[in-house]
Amino acid sequence: MKKLTKALAVLSMFGGAMFGTQALAEPFKIGICYDLSKAYTFATPQVSQAAMDLAKLINMKGGIGGEPVEVIVRDHGNEPQRGIECYSKLSREGVFVFDTLSTPVSLAILPRAMEDGRILMQSLVGRGDAVDGTVFDWVYPIGPTYWGQAANDVAYIKQLHDGDLSDVKVGFVYFDYPFGQEPIEILETLSEKEGFELELYPVPLPGSDQAGVWSKVRRDKPDHVIVWMLGGAHVVASKEMKRNRIPMDKYISVNWLNEVDIANIGKEAAKGIKRGTNVVGGQDIALYQEIMAELYDKGEGSGPIEKTQDVFYNTGLAMYSIMFEAARKAAEAEGLPITPTSYKAGLESLEGYDANGLMAPITVTAEDHGGGGKTRIEMWDGETWVPQTDWISEYTDVVWGVVKESSAKYEQ
Amino acid sequence: MFYRLSGVHHANYVSDSRIFKVPADRNLTAFIFLIGLAAPFIIPSLYLNSYMLPWLIWTAAALGLNLVTGWAGQLHLGYAAVMAVGAYSSIHAARFGVPWEFALIIGGLTSSVIGSLFAFAALRVKGLYLALTTLAMQFVMDWVLTHSPAISGGSHASLQSPTLALLGQEITTDTGFYYVAFGWCVLVTIFMLNLKRTGLGRALVAVREKDFAAAILGVNSFYYKILAFATSSFIAGVSGALLVATFFFLAAPEQFSVAVSIQVLAMVIVGGLGSIIGSYFGVALILLVPGIVNGLVVTLSDGLGMQIDVETLAHIPNAVYGALIVIILLIEPLGLGKLYGNIRDYLMVWPFDQFKK
Numbered sequence: 065m066k067k068l069t070k071a072l073a074v075l076s077m078f079g080g081a082m083f084g085t086q087a088l089a090e091p092f093k094i095g096i097c098y099d100l101s102k103a104y105t106f107a108t109p110q111v112s113q114a115a116m117d118l119a120k121l122i123n124m125k126g127g128i129g130g131e132p133v134e135v136i137v138r139d140h141g142n143e144p145q146r147g148i149e150c151y152s153k154l155s156r157e158g159v160f161v162f163d164t165l166s167t168p169v170s171l172a173i174l175p176r177a178m179e180d181g182r183i184l185m186q187s188l189v190g191r192g193d194a195v196d197g198t199v200f201d202w203v204y205p206i207g208p209t210y211w212g213q214a215a216n217d218v219a220y221i222k223q224l225h226d227g228d229l230s231d232v233k234v235g236f237v238y239f240d241y242p243f244g245q246e247p248i249e250i251l252e253t254l255s256e257k258e259g260f261e262l263e264l265y266p267v268p269l270p271g272s273d274q275a276g277v278w279s280k281v282r283r284d285k286p287d288h289v290i291v292w293m294l295g296g297a298h299v300v301a302s303k304e305m306k307r308n309r310i311p312m313d314k315y316i317s318v319n320w321l322n323e324v325d326i327a328n329i330g331k332e333a334a335k336g337i338k339r340g341t342n343v344v345g346g347q348d349i350a351l352y353q354e355i356m357a358e359l360y361d362k363g364e365g366s367g368p369i370e371k372t373q374d375v376f377y378n379t380g381l382a383m384y385s386i387m388f389e390a391a392r393k394a395a396e397a398e399g400l401p402i403t404p405t406s407y408k409a410g411l412e413s414l415e416g417y418d419a420n421g422l423m424a425p426i427t428v429t430a431e432d433h434g435g436g437g438k439t440r441i442e443m444w445d446g447e448t449w450v451p452q453t454d455w456i457s458e459y460t461d462v463v464w465g466v467v468k469e470s471s472a473k474y475e476q
Numbered sequence: 477m478f479y480r481l482s483g484v485h486h487a488n489y490v491s492d493s494r495i496f497k498v499p500a501d502r503n504l505t506a507f508i509f510l511i512g513l514a515a516p517f518i519i520p521s522l523y524l525n526s527y528m529l530p531w532l533i534w535t536a537a538a539l540g541l542n543l544v545t546g547w548a549g550q551l552h553l554g555y556a557a558v559m560a561v562g563a564y565s566s567i568h569a570a571r572f573g574v575p576w577e578f579a580l581i582i583g584g585l586t587s588s589v590i591g592s593l594f595a596f597a598a599l600r601v602k603g604l605y606l607a608l609t610t611l612a613m614q615f616v617m618d619w620v621l622t623h624s625p626a627i628s629g630g631s632h633a634s635l636q637s638p639t640l641a642l643l644g645q646e647i648t649t650d651t652g653f654y655y656v657a658f659g660w661c662v663l664v665t666i667f668m669l670n671l672k673r674t675g676l677g678r679a680l681v682a683v684r685e686k687d688f689a690a691a692i693l694g695v696n697s698f699y700y701k702i703l704a705f706a707t708s709s710f711i712a713g714v715s716g717a718l719l720v721a722t723f724f725f726l727a728a729p730e731q732f733s734v735a736v737s738i739q740v741l742a743m744v745i746v747g748g749l750g751s752i753i754g755s756y757f758g759v760a761l762i763l764l765v766p767g768i769v770n771g772l773v774v775t776l777s778d779g780l781g782m783q784i785d786v787e788t789l790a791h792i793p794n795a796v797y798g799a800l801i802v803i804i805l806l807i808e809p810l811g812l813g814k815l816y817g818n819i820r821d822y823l824m825v826w827p828f829d830q831f832k833k
Contacts, residue, residue, distance in 0.1 A: 139790030139793070141794075144728075146770075148526055156522055171726060175725035
């Protein structure tokens with residue numbers, strides 16, 4: 065019997081050692097299960113290119129804690145079933161940090177990640193109430209929620225009107241499905257609180273016909289229009305605004321408005337258009353310049369250079385800077401190999417991190433997985449984006465009220 | 477040789493209306509059934525939970541659509557909407573505290589009621605008009621789901637499913653989920669196999685071939701069409717509910733969108749209208765092949781050390797997959813089921829096929 069226990073002990077030690085060394089040799093990997101072929105292709109190529117460039121840059125500088133990092137990019141075609149397949153496959157290969165950049169897939173993976181204890185990053189997509197770290201232990205929607213973004217837009221409008229919104233009219237033009245409907249509750253609450261008048265203008269998908277919407281906007285004469293649409297719908301909206309003689313500077317877009325849309329609207333015609341954003345637009349960014357110097361100038365970029373001149377590339381840089389920074393913190397605090405728990409601690413130790421001026425500073429805590437939800441408003445001046453505000457995060461009590469109310473339903 | 481026919485004589489109607497007229501078919505089915513039973517022990521868990529399980533549930537669903545489209549000949553473009561009705565009503569019932577067994581049946585019945593209500597309106601028209609009316613049903617359902625938080629749940633319209641429990645047993649393991657899916661798929665398959673040889677099945681086929689000719693024969697075509705819609709909606713509802721309970725763990729409108737409806741229809745058409753084994757193949761092709769081809773292309777390009785940019789890499793499998801569908805339908809317009817039938821017919825008399833000529 066004694067012999068047997070001894071043998072078992074030796075065996076388990078041996079096994080542990082083997083597993084240990086194996087884990088040590090593994091690079092830190094991020095599983096990027098993206099929709100590269102269907103609905104999200106307006107952003108995923110730029111974001112994944114940013115991720116790959118950033119990983120290359122980090123490896124050139126010696127990796128994290130001396131170990132190389134790796135990003136694994138896979139396509140899921142925006143199908144939940146294939147997203148789950150991607151997640152299951154990669155998590156068996158030792159990946160424990162995932163990003164999907166797709167709301168349906170993020171929703172489908174979320175219950176599994178929560179069960180398996182793997183980190184699901186879901187900046188800018190997925191359910192907004194996941195910022196509530198007390199409920200969603202393993203989900204990190206770092207960046208603004210749509211609720212927070214809408215609240216910040218209202219805060220910006222309030223600044224424009226010297227703090228008094230009582231005789232202001234705000235229009236909300238949105239895609240009539242969950243993505244666009246999400247901010248309505250916040251806007252309604254704020255409208256009651258601040259006394260501004262709110263008009264809702266639902267746009268049926270895919271947003272190619274907005275004639276009725278904008279002629280109604282012309283009649284109602286709102287002072288500002290907050291817009292929750294994507295891609296080509298911005299171009300359609302701008303045409304309809306021209307037709308109805310609505311000045312462009314009334315338009316405040318959600319963060320999904322990029323240089324491609326501006327080019328399609330026309331650089332001159334787009335003058336005055338505004339967007340909320342959590343990253344700095346343009347190319348005048350230290351990290352961007354470094355990537356250009358180290359990779360693209362030497363012909364080692366992960367894709368065409370045109371794709372880097374897009375705000376979604378900056379968005380990607382921001383998202384993955386956060387993920388790698390958290391890994392670095394994890395390696396510093398608890399050494400290699402990085403485990404899901406140490407990585408989680410790494411994320412939650414991020415404080416005022418802004419990737420050297422690339423984005424709104426974020427502070428992640430065990431309660432707030434969103435990092436504070438700061439955004440700012442930028443305006444297109446015909447050549448470049450001009451910031452209109454500081455990084456702000458306003459009405460947090462209202463936003464968190466909605467978050468808590470919604471996350472409580474998940475627990476049931 | 478493989479399908480030995482010697483000694484197989486059908487001397488009466490009962491014998492002639494057997495499910496398996498040739499012993500080899502029965503043996504093959506039994507063999508596949510045993511493999512299905514043993515799958516959790518022989519198939520790695522990755523493949524079990526991300527390929528086998530969705531494959532079986534979607535096959536059950538596709539068989540339901542095959543009932544209405546393949547047997548009764550009614551084009552249905554709103555099948556995912558019916559699945560959604562079942563999924564949402566089951567989950568709501570289960571969240572309310574109804575045991576899962578009943579919740580699933582409630583889901584099936586609700587789907588059945590709503591599916592046949594629509595059919596009442598839709599069946600006043602035929603052919604392409606019917607297809608459009610069912611498509612309208614899909615859009616109505618999409619709209620209802622995205623506009624009523626009471627049905628679709630809170631943030632981003634996602635509704636968490638409670639833990640599945642059947643016969644007092646909580647089901648939480650991959651193996652458990654697999655057996656639930658397997659059991660349901662087997663049930664639906666047995667039902668469909670039997671449908672072929674019942675009066676109902678024959679009436680449906682008569683309605684499909686020419687509904688007024690069927691009426692002359694005394695088959696009330698409207699009644700049978702409604703019946704087909706109701707039955708297939710029941711299967712859709714339970715399949716939708718099981719899909720969420722064992723695979724997605726939460727219901728979201730995108731899981732039952734119009735694209736999914738068209739996908740299920742593609743499964744049935746590529747598999748073969750009115751073919752049971754075809755539905756299995758069709759689902760495998762439409763549901764699983766994109767992922768598998770994707771994996772193959774990635775491995776291939778990694779193995780050859782090619783530097784392909786990620787976007788191209790994502791589109792190659794789509795092209796391959798599209799080409800595959802076109803090629804299959806060119807080779808055999810009646811679908812994969814017929815392709816299997818051809819092979820079976822060939823083997824039936826092999827190596828003595830010269831006698832047939």
